[in-house]
Amino acid sequence: MSAHSGPILMMGFRRHGGSSVVDAGQPILEVRDLVVRYGSQTAVDGLSFSIQRGEIFGLLGPNGAGKTTTLSVIEGLRKPDSGSVSVDGAKFAHASLAVRAKLGVQLQASSFQSELTIEQLTRLYAGLYGLDLPRRALRERLADVGLGQEADKPFKKLSGGQQQRFSLMVATIHDPPILLLDEPTSGLDPQSRRQLWDRIEGSRGKGGSILLTTHSMEEAQAVCDRVAIIDHGRLQALGAPRELVAMHRDDPRVLAVARGDVTLEDVFIGLTGSAIRD
Ligand SMILES: Nc1ncnc2c1ncn2[C@@H]1O[C@H](COP(=O)(O)OP(=O)(O)O)[C@@H](O)[C@H]1O
Ligand SMILES: [Mg+2]
Incomplete structure (x- = not known):
């Protein structure tokens, strides 16, 4: 890790407290x-x-x-x-x-094309889910995903990896x-x-x-x-991936595409065909 x-x-x-027993x-x-x-x-x-x-x-x-x-x-x-x-x-x-x-839905990067800083965006999205997070809590959420130093940057100034971490954090801000x-x-x-x-x-x-x-x-x-x-x-x-390999390793369609030990990819291509899809 x-x-x-x-x-x-x-x-x-x-x-989430409460509901799991029922x-x-x-x-x-x-x-x-x-x-x-x-x-x-x-x-x-x-x-x-x-x-x-x-x-x-x-x-x-x-x-x-x-x-x-x-x-x-x-x-x-x-x-x-x-x-x-x-x-x-x-x-x-x-x-x-x-x-x-x-539901937590990861928003596409393009959803954040705005001048707002990521702290402001975090507050905005928290608000949409009815969460009223104090500034310290907002900063903590950002720090949790390694963006504590970037709070005042607009989304578009983040690197690709940072953007991805940010959009995932926002998608899960309401603990779905x-x-x-x-x-x-x-x-x-x-x-x-x-x-x-x-x-x-x-x-x-x-x-x-x-x-x-x-x-x-x-x-x-x-x-x-x-x-x-x-x-x-x-x-x-x-x-399970391993079960699928075990289950389909003798399927002739899978064997036809395997190069050595059968992998999940062989099962995938065997079952879905090798034609390229656009
Ligand atoms: N809005 C749409 N209008 C018409 N056809 C669509 C639309 N969205 C997807 N399709 C068609 O439906 C099929 C499934 O698409 P999609 O669900 O996007 O597949 P995937 O996410 O697995 O690539 C494809 O043939 C795609 O061209
Ligand atoms: Mg798709």
Whole structure:
């Protein structure tokens, strides 16, 4: 673990008091028979999976597989054509703001194109979630992610890694029990990528759950407890990375692409095909 690992997601996942006894065993997120169409094209085609409390779950698939569309339904940004999403046992169609507040959504860097300093942005986003953090608490949040010295800088003056840490901190400022990350490490340099993995790893056991999308098999193997491989909006395989390799290592489609020992990447390419997707 790097010296800087941990705090961001740990702070994002302080245990919520009270509700865990009643909810024990109930998934924090359940997606059931989800169908999403764009005109005549079916982007998500009967997708089901659920995420347990404390689980780090990877949604894997090639470009165009339906990952972002699935997340946008979970985030409440898009209405599915059919199927349902439940967060903490509450169906999203009936979702109150209280249900929405259980989601942490990592905002894209472009959402922060403003002249505000990152301390001001932190206050703004805390306020949107109804948190009234005193200045000292705001500064602590920034210091937790190694941005204590940068509080007076505008977002755009931060480095890529700093921007990523900041947007993740803001996404978890209200301590959501589930955090959604859409390709969180794309565009990061190897150091920043490792640092983010350390943070995700560091959140394990703190009670919070993470749903992340990626097409990096290395990333999936490094941090995910379970992964769902999807393609054409349909589930192709679901399980722990190691289980998936064990389960599919003799599949002729997987053997055909393996170069030596079968890896998760071989399973991924074997099941989703080797044609390049744009
Ligand atoms: N707003 C949209 N309008 C029309 N088609 C879309 C839209 N968003 C995504 N799609 C299509 O839906 C499919 C799934 O896209 P997406 O969910 O973005 O996949 P992924 O995130 O796995 O790359 C793709 O074929 C994509 O072209
Ligand atoms: Mg996407």
